[in-house]
Amino acid sequence: MLFKFESLISKVIVTDRDLAMMNAISVVFPTSIHLLCRFHIEKNVGARCKQYVKKDRQEEVMDLWKKIVYSTSVEEYDHHLQQFEILCADIILFVDYVKDSWLTPYKERFVNVWTNRVMHLGNTTSNRVESAHWRLKNMLQTSFGDLCKSWDAVNMMLKNQICIIQSSFQKTIKDVEHEYNSQFFQNLHHCVSRKCMKEIDKQLERVKIVDTNKTECDCSIRTTHGLSCACELAKWQIYGNVIPLDSIHDFWKQLSIAHELEDEESLSDYDFSEELEAMKAYMKKHNIISQRIFKAKVREVVFPHTTSIIAPPKKVRTK
Ligand SMILES: [Zn+2]
Known part of the structure; x- marks a missing residue:
């Protein structure tokens, strides 16, 4: 899933770790900054944590993982990572997974200390696109509809969305909270x-x-x-x-x-x-x-x- 934002200052793209998509983006948008969706990463790491870590330690391990992701300086990042390695010293497979799959190749794309240097306007996950996709799927109801029905459903969804956005803009223009x-x-x-x-x-x-x-x-x-x-x-x-x-x-x-x-x-x-x-x-x-x-x-x-x-x-x- 891809979310692309263009501003006067930068272009930022947020995706999950779909390698074909990542390769295509590096070719089609070579100057864009490409971030990875934090939500997807946490879901993946969480699933592996359940697989490798005993139940009574899972919460502590995931809390430390979040601290790594939300580190705001390189020193803080190194410190939390070191703590993580100590805490999971007996679960080497899990530590290797976290480091090899995420931190070593991609830390600059999702850890705060690096993403904080990018004008992403709060888009560090692809959740917004995912929820629009979910809403559209609900409207389509079935994957067997014909073109006309699908066209109507997409049209209806976009009209609804524009209506909601416009009414929120109108509220801002007229009222002061x-x-x-x-x-x-x-x-x-x-x-x-x-x-x-x-x-x-x-x-x-x-x-x-x-x-x-x-x-x-x-x-x-x-x-x-x-x-x-x-x-x-x-x-x-x-x-x-x-x-x-x-x-x-x-x-x-x-x-x-x-x-x-x-x-x-x-x-x-x-x-x-x-x-x-x-x-x-x-x-x-x-x-x-x-x-x-x-x-x-x-x-x-x-x-x-x-x-x-x-x-x-x-x-x-x-x-
Ligand atoms: Zn300041």
Whole structure:
């Protein structure tokens, strides 16, 4: 199963370890970064663990395996691998399998320390494609349908999916979720996806521990998702700034399915008159506060290097 994502910065492909597919990708997409699905790997390692390791030790062994996969530095990876070899010293067949089948040839394709250097936007498994495939199979119901029935089922599934995505985009554009209603998030309101807000909120939680310490932060959300990491957020909080919209990767601002089609139109051919009229009408219809917010939003897009400055918080962190 293959998932391909193209961004402005990189191309990333996630597959399971299907060797024919892996070979084809290296020929057809030689410049793409090719990751392996963590979910499939864990399933395979789990199955071998059941085969080789006694039941009462399986949980401990799999926990250590997960620690290896989620290592965020080479030192951490080496340390966990060493622990793993000690723990499984009497199950040499299992250790050999894990090392020969996965870690030695492919660690760069699924262990955090290496995948954290790649702009994969959170796609480290092929689960999303698998679930779309599962949904389609449910809709098709049988493998004996004729072309027309299959066409209708695929069409129906795609229409449903587009509907769900569009309604989620509409919610983002119209509403602000209660938990992100603070001034700190104001530039992102109506402009970035809900998932993006959630990811930034998780980083905000880390600020209490990380503060502005870059080493402690590791900044992987910046590299992998193009989003503000804890140490960036801490700095903006100290200086009383809000999160700038241009600190967010364009992927998270894409709140329309038609976006890519619109991109194909040459900008010089694009007629903005309808938008300008609508903007003027909006300004006339709304009160001065709404007008100011609207103007600030437009400025944020048109002049991305200027950020809205707000008063510093009462307690300035000096650490
Ligand atoms: Zn950071």
